[in-house]
Structures are given as structure tokens and as C-alpha cells.
Amino acid sequence: MPTIRVELFEGRTVEQKRALAQALTEATVRTLGGSPDGVDILFFDIARHDWATGGNLWSDPPSPAG
Template sequence: MPIITIQMDKGRSVQTKREVAAAVTDAIVNTLGGERKWVTILFEDYERNDWAIGGNLQLDRHGPLKPETYK
């Protein structure tokens, strides 16, 4: 049973996560075989002050998250 963890910037809507879960599940089943019910996806949302790239916090690179940033 595949377990997939998707780590991303906090702020995506529940609907967006539904769409990602469906698309990733389809890709796993189409590639590895098996059944959809065997695929587990975990979402880990990170605040911009808890995530750095190249030694710089995402908060400093992109500013605070604005509600309209993600659908």
C-alpha cells in the first residue's frame, strides 16, 4: 500500500486538496497498479515561518500568506 506525503505551503483549500488527492491517486494506480482504496495521501501544511529555502525563510522571501494566494 503506497503512502504519499505532500508537503506544501499552508493555505490551500479543502477542494484543492481533494483535486490533488484524486489526481495523485490516479497517477499511482495507473503507474503501479492496484486499487484506489490502497493509496494513502497525507498533507503536511507548513507556515512560511517554518520553512526555509537557501537559508531564507519563505516568510522573508514571499511575505505573509494572503488569503487570496491560493484557491
């Protein structure tokens, strides 16, 4: 079964991660078969200053619309 890597901005609670892990596990078993024990989920908390989209760090304030 798969290992699912989840990268997200830091700040999610343990309860949120627990709920997501359950939902992903259920969806994986429903879609691929197998047992929940075969699904591994790894969470990686990323600081906003370590993530960029379109050349802009997420920690930087948004540019004024021009």
C-alpha cells in the same frame, strides 16, 4: 500500496487538496497498479516561517537583486 506525503505551504483549500488527492491516486494506480483504496495521501500544511530554502525563510521579504 504507498503512502504519499505532501508538504505544502498552508492556505490551500479543501477543494484543492481533494483534487490533488484524486490526481495523485489516479496516477499512482495507473503507474503501479493496485486499487485506489490502497493509496494513502497525507497533507502537511507548513507555515512560511517554518520553511527555508537557501538559508532564507519563505516568510522573509525577498532581498533586493544586487
